[in-house]
Amino acid sequence: MNKGKIYVVGIGPGNMEDISVRAYRILKKVDVIAGYTTYVDLVRAEFQDKEFCASGMKREVDRCQEVLKLANQGKKVALISSGDSGIYGMAGIMLEVAMDSEIEVEVIPGITSTIAGAALVGAPLMHDQVLISLSDLLTDWEVIKRRLEAASQGDFVISLYNPKSKKRVGQIQEAREILLKYKKSSTPVALLRHIGRKGENYELCTLENFLDYEIDMFTIVLIGNSNSYIKNGKMITPRGYQKKYGY
Numbered sequence: 001m002n003k004g005k006i007y008v009v010g011i012g013p014g015n016m017e018d019i020s021v022r023a024y025r026i027l028k029k030v031d032v033i034a035g036y037t038t039y040v041d042l043v044r045a046e047f048q049d050k051e052f053c054a055s056g057m058k059r060e061v062d063r064c065q066e067v068l069k070l071a072n073q074g075k076k077v078a079l080i081s082s083g084d085s086g087i088y089g090m091a092g093i094m095l096e097v098a099m100d101s102e103i104e105v106e107v108i109p110g111i112t113s114t115i116a117g118a119a120l121v122g123a124p125l126m127h128d129q130v131l132i133s134l135s136d137l138l139t140d141w142e143v144i145k146r147r148l149e150a151a152s153q154g155d156f157v158i159s160l161y162n163p164k165s166k167k168r169v170g171q172i173q174e175a176r177e178i179l180l181k182y183k184k185s186s187t188p189v190a191l192l193r194h195i196g197r198k199g200e201n202y203e204l205c206t207l208e209n210f211l212d213y214e215i216d217m218f219t220i221v222l223i224g225n226s227n228s229y230i231k232n233g234k235m236i237t238p239r240g241y242q243k244k245y246g247y
Contacts, residue, residue, distance in 0.1 A: 004071030006103055008091045010084040010110020013196025014042050018116055023108050027078050034067050035080040035090070042197070043080065053077075060090065064097040071103045083112040088133060088161060113220055114159040117192030121202055122234030124190060124222055128156050134171045135162035141171065148175055152182040157228065157237055160221040172221070176211060179223060183207055188230045190222040191215065204230050 007026050012018035027033060027047055033040060034053035044052060053070070055063050063079070070077045081089030091107045098105050118125045130151045134144060151158050158179070163172045179187075185208035193214075194200045203213055207223060215221065228237040 002074045004073060004075045004077065004103060006067055006071050006094060006098060006105045007076070007078045007108055008085045008089070008094050008105060009078045009080045009108040010086070010089060010112075011039065011043060011080050011082060012111040013083060013113045013116040014194075015196045016046055018111050018196050020108075020110060023110055026108055027080075029076065030078040031075040032067075032070055032077045033080060034063060034070070034077055036063075039080050039082050042082070060093055061097065064090070064094045067094065068098050068101060068103060071098075072101070081110070083114075084110045087112055087131065113192065113195045114161075114222065117190070117195040117202065117220055118222065120192065120195065120200075121190045121204065121222075122236050124188070124224055124228060124235040124237050125157055126237045126239045127225060127227070128154075129159065130156045131159045131161060133161040134164070134175060135168070136171065144171075145174070145178060148178045149181075152179050155182070155225045157225050158223045160223070162217055163219055163221050164215045165217050172215060173211065176207065179207060183223070183226070187226070188224040188228045188235050190235050192220040192222060194218050195220065204233070204235055 007030060009023050009026055011023060032051045032053055033043060033047060037054040037056055040052055040054040053066060067077050067079045079090050079094055085091040085107055095105055114131060132147055132151060136144060187207040189205050189207055189210040191203045191210060191213055193202060205213060224237055
């Protein structure tokens with residue numbers, strides 16, 4: 001039997017225009033495409049000739065075990081994640097599950113929603129930045145708060161993933177209080193929604209009033225640093241060229 005292989009593929013934010021050539025070629029050549037049902041549905045029409053293996057939320061470990069089983073049967077399997085598979089995706093858990101097997105696991109990078117959304121609103125990520133998920137499903141909330149404190153105090157541009165859900169509504173409010181300890185209320189904020197997918201939209205606002213807008217699990221809250229600004233409908237974080245060279 002031919003030895004199978006696992007590819008953990010970042011498919012980008014959700015459309016074929018933002019999937020990398022490398023990722024596309026991998027999906028074309030594998031036998032099976034596996035992943036969270038919503039992500040599988042994003043690529044199903046483009047790769048109709050493939051076998052699909054989809055499962056729901058909170059089934060990450062089971063999904064990886066099933067992918068490993070398929071690979072042990074000699075199949076080439078793509079385990080997909082939205083955005084980049086190594087950023088809040090499936091790369092880590094798949095590597096851990098397959099670590100003691102003889103199956104090769106290759107990680108294929110993808111465009112994250114933060115990067116795609118930043119391009120939509122201008123150039124807000126031109127300087128040092130951090131990504132922080134507000135979901136406390138796998139990370140203790142006290143740890144998340146300490147990270148918010150450190151990132152805010154360090155004047156980083158901050159992208160907040162998983163900011164709010166139907167049941168989890170208080171964390172984004174507490175996060176804002178932490179941010180306001182170190183950032184001005186006028187700090188620019190971009191609310192990036194459904195990036196790369198149907199219904200894509202965004203709003204530019206400030207740290208003072210961003211909670212007045214719609215925020216859900218499909219929103220990324222991108223908060224600028226002390227030099228970020230909004231002009232002509234674009235959010236920009238200067239890299240420092242004007243100060244150093246003038247223009």
